[in-house]
Amino acid sequence: MAIAVRSAAGRHALLPPLAPGSSPGAFLFHGCRVLSQRAPGVGPCPARARAASSSATRGGGYLPPLFSVAPMMDWTDNHYRTLARLISKHAWLYTEMVVAETIVHQQDNLDRFLAFPAEQHPIVLQIGGSNLDNLAKATELANAYSYDEINLNCGCPSGRVAGHGCFGARLMFDPEFVGDAMSAIAANCNVPVSVKCRIGVDDCDSYEQLCEFVDKVISKSPTRHFIIHARKALLRGLSPAENRKVPPLKYEYYFALLRDFPDVQFTLNGGITTIDQVSASIRQGAHRVMVGRAAYNNPWNMLGHVDSEVYGMPTRHSSRRQILERYQIYGDSIMGQYGPSRPNVRQLVKIRILLYA
Ligand SMILES: Cc1cc2nc3c(=O)[nH]c(=O)nc-3n(C[C@H](O)[C@H](O)[C@H](O)COP(=O)(O)O)c2cc1C
Numbered sequence: 258m259a260i261a262v263r264s265a266a267g268r269h270a271l272l273p274p275l276a277p278g279s280s281p282g283a284f285l286f287h288g289c290r291v292l293s294q295r296a297p298g299v300g301p302c303p304a305r306a307r308a309a310s311s312s313a314t315r316g317g318g319y320l321p322p323l324f325s326v327a328p329m330m331d332w333t334d335n336h337y338r339t340l341a342r343l344i345s346k347h348a349w350l351y352t353e354m355v356v357a358e359t360i361v362h363q364q365d366n367l368d369r370f371l372a373f374p375a376e377q378h379p380i381v382l383q384i385g386g387s388n389l390d391n392l393a394k395a396t397e398l399a400n401a402y403s404y405d406e407i408n409l410n411c412g413c414p415s416g417r418v419a420g421h422g423c424f425g426a427r428l429m430f431d432p433e434f435v436g437d438a439m440s441a442i443a444a445n446c447n448v449p450v451s452v453k454c455r456i457g458v459d460d461c462d463s464y465e466q467l468c469e470f471v472d473k474v475i476s477k478s479p480t481r482h483f484i485i486h487a488r489k490a491l492l493r494g495l496s497p498a499e500n501r502k503v504p505p506l507k508y509e510y511y512f513a514l515l516r517d518f519p520d521v522q523f524t525l526n527g528g529i530t531t532i533d534q535v536s537a538s539i540r541q542g543a544h545r546v547m548v549g550r551a552a553y554n555n556p557w558n559m560l561g562h563v564d565s566e567v568y569g570m571p572t573r574h575s576s577r578r579q580i581l582e583r584y585q586i587y588g589d590s591i592m593g594q595y596g597p598s599r600p601n602v603r604q605l606v607k608i609r610i611l612l613y614a
Pocket residue numbers: 327328329330331332353354383410411412413453486501526527528529547548549550551
């Protein structure tokens with residue numbers, strides 16, 4: 258029997274039945290016991306209890322996407338997003354991170370970094386940076402491109418970003434700054450703003466510290482949406498790729514946040530590899546889900562089911578061949594647009610191969 262779930266858009270999404278023996282209170286996901294709204298084991302956050310009354314009116318009514326494709330450097334570029342949109346009409350697409358300084362210093366060349374075909378809506382721009390003036394200016398410049406949300410990267414552990422660059426995951430050490438940054442970003446755009454972060458960084462990894470981070474950001478800015486990559490980041494000794502598989506996933510932090518910040522929207526990210534796992538996580542209480550690698554490596558099997566399974570919309574009607582034919586029209590139209598080999602055939606074809614992975 259299928260279960261009807263009311264989505265944020267007010268529609269009913271049909272989800273597969275619960276696995277035998279599972280209950281709505283808890284389920285096994287990648288071997289981790291995922292805790293639902295009551296989140297036993299993660300006690301209520303004291304900082305949150307203090308702030309609860311003051312934040313009760315901050316709702317704002319914005320409902321972020323039920324399903325989104327994660328920002329991924331060198332992967333979720335215009336080409337991939339075009340292909341993704343041909344497969345799913347409703348998934349939200351996040352751009353690769355664009356560094357604020359790049360936007361500010363490339364003011365005469367912004368289309369190369371920020372332009373996208375209108376069909377890619379709903380689309381979110383992810384910005385990276387740690388300089389308030391540049392974040393503000395970059396947002397102001399990006400605002401002209403009509404993204405649907407602006408997101409700040411507080412989760413990237415790469416040495417280039419969190420080390421030399423001093424931003425990405427490192428920003429989680431300084432919630433005060435992130436609050437100011439989000440305030441500056443929000444003041445320079447007319448769309449909702451969000452933060453993508455880890456559940457912690459290095460030894461700063463308790464649930465209380467995560468709550469303090471969220472609490473500080475919402476108290477200093479209009480941010481009401483956090484994407485929670487449910488692993489902590491280790492800034493020393495692990496590569497970015499290892500940082501996506503070595504630290505254990507702790508989904509219980511996500512569910513505890515849902516409990517402790519009812520007026521804030523949280524998206525769950527990390528380790529979801531199939532459409533069934535997307536459905537299961539929503540059925541078990543996740544409000545919103547973001548998928549990265551699986552949406553890139555296997556777009557047909559992941560994105561091809563999102564519209565029906567998550568949004569309750571009619572099943573896709575296009576075949577892979579038809580999607581490729583439409584992608585070819587896009588490829589022909591864009592080839593060489595930014596110079597003799599920008600983009601080139603190799604970059605365009607790389608994405609096509611994914612359809613048959
Ligand atoms: C190649 C690659 C590049 C990534 N680049 C970014 C990025 O630019 N910004 C960001 O916030 N996360 C980035 N991530 C992390 C993803 O957004 C996501 O949080 C992570 O892959 C976990 O989700 P998954 O298990 O569904 O893949 C990247 C991940 C990969 C694999």
